[in-house]
Amino acid sequence: MRLITAVVKPFKLDDVKTALEAFGVHGMTVSEASGYGRQRGHTEVYRGAEYTVDLVPKVRIEVLVEDADADDVMDVVAKAARTGRIGDGKVWSIPVDTVVRVRTGERGADAL
Amino acid sequence: MDSQEGTADMPEISGADTAWVLTSAALVLLMTPALAFFYGGMVRAKSVLNMMMMSFGALGLITLLWVLYGYSMAFGDDLGGGLVGDPTEFAGLEGLMSPESVVGTIPTMAFVAFQAVFAIITVALISGAIADRARFGAWLVFAGVWATIVYFPVAHWVFAFDGVTGETGGWIANQLKAIDFAGGTAVHINAGAAGLALALVLGKRIGFGKELMRPHNLPFVMLGAGLLWFGWFGFNAGSALAANNTAAVAWMNTLIATAAACLAWVLTEKFRDVHATSLGAASGVVAGLVANTPACSSVSPLGAIAVGAIAGVLCALAIGLKYKFGYDDSLDVVGVHLVGGLVGTLLIGFLASDAAPAGVNGLFYGGGLDQLGRQAVAAFAVLAYSFVLTYLIGLAIAKTIGFRVDKDVEVQGVDLNEHAETAYELGPVPGSGFRPLAGAGVGSAGGAGSAASERVEA
Numbered sequence: 405m406r407l408i409t410a411v412v413k414p415f416k417l418d419d420v421k422t423a424l425e426a427f428g429v430h431g432m433t434v435s436e437a438s439g440y441g442r443q444r445g446h447t448e449v450y451r452g453a454e455y456t457v458d459l460v461p462k463v464r465i466e467v468l469v470e471d472a473d474a475d476d477v478m479d480v481v482a483k484a485a486r487t488g489r490i491g492d493g494k495v496w497s498i499p500v501d502t503v504v505r506v507r508t509g510e511r512g513a514d515a516l
Numbered sequence: 517m518d519s520q521e522g523t524a525d526m527p528e529i530s531g532a533d534t535a536w537v538l539t540s541a542a543l544v545l546l547m548t549p550a551l552a553f554f555y556g557g558m559v560r561a562k563s564v565l566n567m568m569m570m571s572f573g574a575l576g577l578i579t580l581l582w583v584l585y586g587y588s589m590a591f592g593d594d595l596g597g598g599l600v601g602d603p604t605e606f607a608g609l610e611g612l613m614s615p616e617s618v619v620g621t622i623p624t625m626a627f628v629a630f631q632a633v634f635a636i637i638t639v640a641l642i643s644g645a646i647a648d649r650a651r652f653g654a655w656l657v658f659a660g661v662w663a664t665i666v667y668f669p670v671a672h673w674v675f676a677f678d679g680v681t682g683e684t685g686g687w688i689a690n691q692l693k694a695i696d697f698a699g700g701t702a703v704h705i706n707a708g709a710a711g712l713a714l715a716l717v718l719g720k721r722i723g724f725g726k727e728l729m730r731p732h733n734l735p736f737v738m739l740g741a742g743l744l745w746f747g748w749f750g751f752n753a754g755s756a757l758a759a760n761n762t763a764a765v766a767w768m769n770t771l772i773a774t775a776a777a778c779l780a781w782v783l784t785e786k787f788r789d790v791h792a793t794s795l796g797a798a799s800g801v802v803a804g805l806v807a808n809t810p811a812c813s814s815v816s817p818l819g820a821i822a823v824g825a826i827a828g829v830l831c832a833l834a835i836g837l838k839y840k841f842g843y844d845d846s847l848d849v850v851g852v853h854l855v856g857g858l859v860g861t862l863l864i865g866f867l868a869s870d871a872a873p874a875g876v877n878g879l880f881y882g883g884g885l886d887q888l889g890r891q892a893v894a895a896f897a898v899l900a901y902s903f904v905l906t907y908l909i910g911l912a913i914a915k916t917i918g919f920r921v922d923k924d925v926e927v928q929g930v931d932l933n934e935h936a937e938t939a940y941e942l943g944p945v946p947g948s949g950f951r952p953l954a955g956a957g958v959g960s961a962g963g964a965g966s967a968a969s970e971r972v973e974a
Contacts (some may be wrong), residue, residue, distance in 0.1 A: 448730060449789045451799060451835045451848060455728045 412485040412493035423484035437464040443491035530621040540754025544633040550743030555881025570643035589668035591681035598687025608813025626692035644847030645711030674702040694894035698755040700810025709902040710853025716912035741798035762873040767810040773824030777804025780828025803831035806856030814874035819867040
């Protein structure tokens with residue numbers, strides 16, 4: 405199994421969710437995140453004082469999938485989150501040992 | 517006065533005037549909670565409650581001092597030189613409840629009420645200079661001492677006219693004859709100079725000029741500015757102490773100058789910073805209100821446009837001074853109230869028109885330099901007195917009980933440590949268990965908790 409993590413623009417969350425549901429992924433964890441990549445931040449001005457805000461708001465989406473689906477899921481997420489402009493985010497995957505469904509105690513692929 | 521013979525011994529009270537002054541007093545009272553929102557929105561989320569509590573603390577404390585001796589110090593018979601009223605004359609306000617006790621055409625108590633809320637907001641204004649870092653207890657001590665030896669005497673200088681409440685009044689009102697209709701000197705220059713002194717005593721916040729200290733809730737700031745504007749109609753038009761033409765002119769000028777300043781501030785931003793900001797619009801509103809406060813009875817509607825526009829531009833530029841000179845006047849009490857107060861007070865010397873109720877001509881209306889000189893003396897006397905006295909009071913508090921919170925408290929947030937509260941429940945993770953204190957105070961976990969639970973079970 406693999407954990408797919410995507411950090412994308414917040415307004416793209418709905419598109420990614422819809423695309424993943426269509427692909428057959430039925431669960432995800434979403435959290436608010438902030439950070440920057442090549443995009444860097446932006447400036448804000450309060451009463452004439454200019455602040456550089458380095459950290460830009462993002463959402464982090466986490467999905468657990470079977471090994472065989474990992475590449476496809478990453479493609480689905482990347483395609484749905486893409487605007488073509490700088491700051492679209494990243495998607496990566498890491499291996500996961502095992503998973504337990506809390507309610508039933510099922511393990512491994514059955515718990516997905 | 518053409519009162520009826522039968523009622524000659526009873527002073528004549530005007531119902532209309534009384535209703536307007538009592539209404540105005542309520543409007544001015546609202547300005548202090550409004551200020552709490554205006555200031556509260558400008559600080560970071562971790563210190564918004566402390567910011568608002570400084571205003572509410574002033575509401576509580578200054579009201580009581582006003583009853584005990586404050587009104588007497590401001591409006592009692594002059595003790596000499598027009599410097600301060602007799603603190604014992606109306607102490608406790610006992611003698612002012614009778615129907616024979618009047619100020620002009622209103623009951624004395626209506627006048628006492630109207631002036632009480634002025635004292636409260638003037639003290640509260642200062643708190644903006646020391647955001648995020650003051651101990652609440654020290655602030656209350658400061659508020660009480662400052663009101664006693666700075667505000668009450670200065671209110672006497674400016675607002676106590678001979679023969680109105682006492683036989684002789686203050687020197688600015690009666691000897692100098694500077695025009696300060698509703699408190700450009702006594703309220704705004706006074707609070708602004710005090711803010712500068714306190715910012716110097718307390719020193720900069722950790723991270724000032726380096727870290728991001730952006731306002732945590734700009735809609736609060738806009739809400740506060742709107743409510744301040746609303747309340748300010750009472751502040752200015754109510755200062756006529758009558759429902760008359762002077763009140764109407766002051767009311768209209770309060771609308772005009774404020775509108776002009778709001779526009780002037782955002783235009784200044786547009787040229788300097790590229791964008792017109794909501795914080796700029798709210799700040800412009802307050803700057804215009806401040807500058808118009810002394811001037812609203814003495815300038816024409818066109819004069820009010822000039823007062824507001826000049827105040828909007830100058831205050832928008834003045835708020836940058838703190839970075840240049842390195843003092844942390846956190847919410848720009850100096851840039852808005854001191855500078856705005858000076859602008860309004862001095863512009864009377866140029867723009868006063870004898871067609872307005874005050875009936876004086878300034879320099880531009882052929883009145884020469886005479887009035888300008890009076891305005892300047894009043895403005896700088898109040899500035900110097902307030903700055904020096906405030907600095908000494910602040911220093912005395914800092915050296916004895918301590919004025920500023922510890923470093924780790926300031927970093928963590930003054931709300932949590934000074935008030936044991938946080939303003940917002942942020943994030944979906946539940947905090948922790950609930951342990952009723954049941955009036956036992958914050959004692960040891962075992963003591964307070966078990967006592968409470970026993971009581972619940974019993």
